[in-house]
Amino acid sequence: MTESVLIAVPTYRRTALLPPLVEAIRAQTEGVRTRILLVDNDPGRSAESVASDLGVEYLSEKTPGIAAVRQAALDAASDGELTVMIDDDVFPEEGWLHGLVAVWRETRAAVVMGFVRYVWPEGTDPWIAAGGFMRRTRFPNGKRLESLATGNVLIDTAQVRALGVRFDVSLGLIGGEDNVFGRTVVARGGSIVASADSVARDDIAPERATRVFVHRRAIAHGQARVRLLIREAPAWRRPLLHLAHLAGGAVRWVAFTGGRAISALRRDTAANAVFQRRAWFAQGRMLAALGIVRGEYARPKKS
Structure with missing residues (x-):
């Protein structure tokens, strides 16, 4: 058929x-x-x-x-x-x-x-x-x-x-x-x-092959991930999840930022970029935990 x-x-x-x-x-x-x-x-x-x-x-x-x-x-x-x-x-x-x-x-x-x-x-x-x-x-x-x-x-x-x-x-x-x-x-x-x-x-x-774009994209992915996890949880758990993701994002941001610095000293381009991507993702997690979310597909505001 x-x-x-x-x-x-x-x-x-x-x-x-x-x-x-x-x-x-x-x-x-x-x-x-x-x-x-x-x-x-x-x-x-x-x-x-x-x-x-x-x-x-x-x-x-x-x-x-x-x-x-x-x-x-x-x-x-x-x-x-x-x-x-x-x-x-x-x-x-x-x-x-x-x-x-x-x-x-x-x-x-x-x-x-x-x-x-x-x-x-x-x-x-x-x-x-x-x-x-x-x-x-x-x-x-x-x-x-x-x-x-x-x-x-x-x-x-x-x-x-x-x-x-x-x-x-x-x-x-x-x-x-x-x-x-x-x-x-x-x-x-x-x-x-x-x-x-x-x-x-x-x-x-x-225009997407720039550090500005991939920075914005990585943060947006972190924001979207946490927003979805929180919205799918029972209402009573959401305040706890906000705190957990804020703390978890902060710990990861510190760790990945440190890894980025070490890789820069070692002149390891790939590791430096990966650590930066993960640090930006962690930053997005923290922002979403604070209720700050700007979607990956957000459109420019009309003037």
């Missing part, structure tokens, strides 16, 4: 990236019944005319945040369709779609997570490239996972609906919606497995 697949592309003001992405997606759909849907989070509907020109479906989701966009994509699929999501800033490599579908056929998992391969632009500061700021582990086909990233993913729509799992729209622009979604799937008896054969390449934009 040939599966039906809704291929959803969450997008926000990256219209120039959409035509080559859609072309690459179409090149991989042989033997699979597919619909391609652009899910636009721009209130100005900037991707609408692009969708029309490309002859693909279009959906406007005005609620800000990637969680709302991902849920809108999932809602747009029928029970008889698998939902594949691929971010608008990555590019599918050969075998991407069939790699996801093949693993689903073998495992019937609720979710199949593909691999995102980050590629730094030429001339990137070696310190940044060595710091592990953007990297994923390429797990073997069928390996069961406890966490989830949704930049390249297949979701068994009917199965996830039966489990009652949805993306948490209340997260807004904070991020972490994929982690919460994945943990909920597993907690309710579903499974997440890996597809090593489904690869999407992320050519990191030059």
